[in-house]
Amino acid sequence: MLTELAPLLANVGGAVSLEGIAKPDLNFIDWSIMAIYLAFVIGIGFALKKYMNSAEDFFLSGRSIPGWVCGLAFISANLGAQELIGMAASGAEYGIMTSHFYWVGAIPAMVFLGIFMMPMYYGSKAKSVPEYLKMRYNEPTRVFNSVSFAFMTVASSGISMHALADLLHTLLGWPYAVSLIVTSAIVLAYVLKGGLSSAIYNEVLQFFMIVFGMAPIAYIALKDIGGWEGLMVKLHASPAGEGAVHSWAQTGDLHNPLGVPWYGILFGLGFVLSFGYWTTNFAEVQRALAANSMGAARRTPIIGAIPKMLFPAIVILPGMIAYGLTSDSVAGGYSIPIKDGALNYNQVLPSMIFHYFPNGLLGLALTALMASFMSGMAANVTAFNTVWTYDLYKTMKPNQTDKELLAMGKYATVFGIIAAMGFALVASKYNNIMSILQLVFGFVNAPLFATFLLGMFTKRSNSSGSFWGLVVGTATAVTFHGLSYATGNAPGLKGAWITPVKAFEFPKEMSQGFWVAIVAFSTTFLVNLVISLLTKRTKTDAELAGLVYSLTPKHRDENEPWILRPAVMGSIVMIAVVALNIYFW
Template sequence: MDKVLFHAGVVDYLVIILYFVFVIGIGFLLKNHMKSGDDFFLSGRSMPTWITGLAFLSANLGALELLGMAANGAEYGILTAHFYFIGAIPAMIFLGLYMMPFYYATKIRSVPEYLKLRYNEATRALNAVAFSVMTILVSGISLYSMGLIFKVLIGWSLTTSILFSAVIVLIYVGLGGLTSSIYNEVLQFFLIWFGLLPIPFIGLHELGGWDKMLERLPDSFGHLWQNTADPSQNAMGISWLGIVLGLGFVLAFGYWTTDFLVVQRGFAAKNLRAAQNTPIFATFFKMAVPFLVIIPGLIAAVLFHNIGKPGGPSYNLALPLLIQRYYPPGLLGLGLTAMLASFMSGMAGNITAFTSIFTYDIYQSYIKKDAPDKHYILVGRWAIVIGIIVSIGTAYIAGSFPSVMDYMQTLFSFFNAPLFAIFLLGMFWKRTTAWGGFWGLLSGVVGAIVLYIAIPADFYGSAQAGNFWRAFIAWAIAMVVAIGVSFFTKPKSKEELQGLVYAYSEKPNYKHLSWYKRPGVLSAISLVILVVINIWLW
């Protein structure tokens, strides 16, 4: 589908240009404040909870969320909401309650740095390289998505659109580092909501409401759990067991608790309680996001009968097609800006995470160990340039998949699933050894890649079902190998594990604080809301 979808007017272009000017301006304003490595890579650990919480969510509210989830909504129905409910909330709460104290209290600057302390240098290096590869591949999704919007907006070629998008992100992240990215993510959070919220309301009104819409869709499109006893009865071709084990346990916990892209936002918080509350605060907004992205996917599945079919538009165009259908001049510019904001947010998040990992866990660890902070900031800025250049190439890989969400979950099954097994063992089993962690992680990654090559998606029922089961198997391989090797190698002493495992760490106590400030109470409220939503959409 190569034709220009949008016929934007002068006002629409002015809205988009104003947004780009504002974003770049933030980078210039913050440039002179980036005096230390902590300032550039971790925002000086000075951000309040509400900012880090919104940035935590906004960093994840990128191309994957908008194009990918809307595409999955059109392809699989309300089952896609599992990515927000069982596939996010429990893991985000676990991160806040149990893992953030390890991350924040040890003052580590990255997830691989924790692996070095808990295991050894080899495990850190393996994770640093694997994560760097993954973030560049994932940032290509955002670049491809931005390029796709410019292509259908203006009629530029995909290559020109991708290059223009890359330059914008390069400028504002290169100047202001993580702080610039976080402030822009907060701005982008509100832009995304205000820019896209009219679509589900207008669409549901056109279709006669929720029930009338569902009448025109397959039965499984309207239920979370009801059609999951038999995989053949739902569009995703997955059973409830695959959802719980593959998505709810392995993929969710593997992403939300170990992926430095989101964890880095918690590192920027001003104290431990703020760091813990960062992901917990974000859960309340996370549960509302399906209304913004999945409902439009359902609406698109009704309105555009040939979407995802040979000769028809790609599932990835579900949201752009609705914007083109519903938005008049002026509002069209706001809607397009909201989409562009989400793509830039996602890409900037990946680039800042890649920059920190490359600078601290690869360059400083193995190339130049004792340079001044200014040197590492300069290296970080060059890493941004390199990361964006490579992302331009990976954008075309993302474009080769029918849905960017399928592509994203494939990458997570490769890298995040086995990493979660190693984290789980490292934090809660004192006997896990350094080489147990290394060989477990390596075997899990290799096992996932071999499974992807050897077993086609049709075997599982769908691409997403394949991702869920592959993730669980990769997690199991990493777990079994790590345990096996640990029984034949020497564990670290209690002194070496102090503060790095749950049994040897201080537990924060917030009983003296008001209930609305305590991570445990906020987590309980979030879980109650989650249960109610699942019963409602059963």
């Protein structure tokens, strides 16, 4: 379950089965493009080595990075393999409704993070999201978050490694173990040398690689189908019909490609899942914490929201075109590969690359795919080494010098990469591992968001409420999953493993995932609120200054050009996203 939610829930790369696709015929130009990219990626790490003089330099870039760099790194950290391959697959399977993962399930949360939450994250001087939880609540809440987060980042990184090694093995014929070691060594080299700065700088390079590598697909494929009008004609005539071309018009009931009504999309995806991911995931927030000023930190997620808003044009549109071409295919033309008698949506993007791109563009696109895996991997590794060093190691050994923390950060980077390789090997043996991990992440994420929401925006929420809210909310999520199921699924990993309850039957796994998150969030919120109101406050207003919105001095941005003020930028982005939703209604 939740595999479709992967781009949102975890930046992991699935095992992208490429059986049935002919291997591309690469030549010297393609290999040269890949080699130059790898040389620059490692070179950036070595060039930044001289700036790594303290733990703060290594873990937080000395809070010296310009806003535009942090903004592009913020979005690139999320551009894992699932973003490209998974969203193109969803575009083919669900049509334009896939845009909800961007225009409802990402942009509002990113704008909210920039305007309302970054003042507390950045202003509190917390080095990590778990450290903020310690300052706001207590040590057990921090440990709960840091242990679950450290485990998930290593696991996510490992699955990204597995997906990349699998891709290189299938496409280029490299042995799996060699692919795994080479890709791990490259990420290790540049993160170990240049710390977070190196990861962020490379993420920006990777962002442009992905845009330049993938954009031509949409253009060439759109030409193939006869332009936008040709696409609409084919989709209207296809079995998906109206459902493929409207994002909201079909959401009055469950009979739409996602199987979710409008209120489920708004509350489940647009609020619980997206805010849970974008506002509490340290791998994302860390990019904003590296910014060189409060204004830059607040602008970071809003700058990231601009390309995020436009990304459907290069990931969802090719998927929709692939479905349109397949539904009315001609001999020699493009059609989605078949696996076990059904359309294999995961092959949409790789198969389009091989079908449409001559050598040259082919090398560029494969390098872009490689870049997408690496950016997700490095984001997780840098988040892991910070959480391990500051939230777990320093808690156990509080009197460490700056040099010792820096050394531990480097050890943690090596350990994180090796542990991730271990996960990659496990993932290569057991196909279910990714579903299990995403399940665990889904159980933890929604309760965590409820805890943050109450912690940042109410003075009354206390440590007893937060701890029991997290425990009861997570247990409720697990129980609800054990009772619910999607139509057609047998009891097991995908739900109903306690007993199937008819009242909790959902038309699709997607809608089941949304409701598990909604139940988890609501339970945590209520338990936290009730226990906090029934017990004494544990922190005074003075102790909560800078940690709770009403007690945090408002950031003055009169000195900044009006267009760069977070509230102005955020408003423009939100108006644009509402316009896009109306246009594709």
